[in-house]
Amino acid sequence: MTKYKLAGFGHSHLSAYLRAYMQGSKAGNYPGLEMTFGRLGMDTFQPNFETVSTESAYSASATGNAPSRLKRLGARLKGGGYHSFDALDRPRVLTEALERRLTHMMRRDDPDAILLACMGNEYNTMGMLQHPEPFDFDLPGSGIPIEEGKTVIPYAMMRAQMTALCEQNVLLFWRFFNEAAEKPIFLTPPPPPIADKMHIMSYPGAFAGRAKQYGVSPVGLRRKMWLLYCDILRDVTKDTDTTFVELPDPAFVDGCLAKQFWQEDPTHGNVDYGRLMLEHVTDLAFGAGAAKGEGK
């Protein structure tokens, strides 16, 4: 029986996969799968980011000895990409130490494929809580109406804002792996929003005070934010060797995370969600049933 090696890298949204794998492999459910995990939020991987000057990025030559993370940034800046939310207009990149460590891990573990579940809360920073100046936007093709009485932000500007957030977060990681991995990459989005405001208010975690202060945004806006986030990742990774992982139908009810997958917090999927997604990704990567040893 073939045993496939899958390396998972990510932040808090990787936890569902980790728990599903640990439980499942302990129970003997995944004889065809061996996983390693790089939990990038842990202290040992900190800091993930550093800020650099735009001058250093622009001057990093594609053929010179400049670090590849500066060359990648320079190429993106020259292409007119958004790059910074820093008050001094400094873009950020992954640290050299992090990139070295990740490269070492990939060489050491030599996986057959890579699963990425990096960052993933970008859409929540804009959409989770009701803004003091409530807003909405039209997402073409979504069928989700605009709420009355809200400031309408044009779609193009909302997309530009979400793209800028992604470029400073999830895409920093994806661009590194896209360049360094030499293995198929499976980029997973975070779970879709949890529709039930009561659940969020009941398990607000560190949100507690803020959720009471601002309130939770309407589910329509939160859905649109998540759909837009996914579309940006899908768009950036098309025409590359990365597979953007479309979530399987059972994950959803009415466009939101199905109740059986809710974690006891506002944004994450539980171990059952992790199991659903782990098996979905391994089916995509290695063939149907591969993790369970049902493949070739």
Add this chain to the structure above:
Amino acid sequence: MKKRSNPYAGLPDHCFWSRTHRGKDIGDIDPVVKGQFTLKPKMKIATAGSCFAQHIAKHLQGQGYNYFVTEKAHPIIADQVARAFGYGVFSARYGNLYTTRQLLQLARRAYGEFQPKEDIWEVEGGFIDPFRPNIQPDPFATRAEFDAAREVHFAAVRQMIEEADVFVFTFGLTEAWVSKDDDAVFPLAPGVAGGEFDEKHHGFKNFTVSEVVADFRDFIALMRARNPKVKVLMTVSPVPLIATAREDTSVITATSYSKSVLRVACEELQTTEKDVFYFPSYEVISGNYTRGAYYSGDLREVEAEGVAHVMSLFMRHYTKDGGSAPASDKPVDSFQADVQKALDIICDEEMIERAVK
């Protein structure tokens, strides 16, 4: 009064070419001589005009002065993204206003006094505003979005006109493309960023001194009818034309004509209009005493040192003590930072701990 032997005897050093620059670093040369009024930190300072006016806006804001912006993006949108969509570049989202005719036209449109026949261009992907064709990276997605954005914009223009304490305008060009149907002026020739060029409907115009003066006077009259105390500061952009539409003319001579017309117009306006003043940023950058040092390699863009020289003179002559405004207690939009903190806490601590249980 002591009788002078001749009209030049006893004049200050700044009146003499040889004395004004001899032995001085170019950064120490001061063609301003004297400011005409003093900016106060609470004064609402509005800007409009060609690209060079953006430097003034940015610097004033950086120094803590009240750069008056009437058309703002939603606070959820980051500054860099907002600027790419034309917010905060000038006081309202009008884009570059290269000619005084454009400025006057915008004011008239904002008050419903002029409606151009050709006021929308349909392109692939949506709609473009012919009078601010580069205001955002992509077209307005729908006609409704276009119309709504224009109404918001006109309201912002009216607010700027009615409430600014100081209006800074940078004169940019004399060449323009106009509609033969109603004399509407386009910032870019139709066909460049949208629309279609049609010789039957579009023509070239090179404004004269008298036209520039008349247009700016009409604008000031419109503004002062609603805002009698506003002070006006004029500058001329030192950036040469990127191209001339005059086929038989070198862009070098076309530039000389344009800048000369604009400079003479400013002089005439300053001497005939109350509370309208000229600030010599054009001379600071392009004066031959710099030997071209303030232009970058393309001999068009202005180097940072040049902008810094202009702004240091501006601050010296137009502010008390020539320095920054006292820090003000401006509320900071901390909503996103607040949310991010909460998400970070949830994500990095609680979830990791749960993952290992």
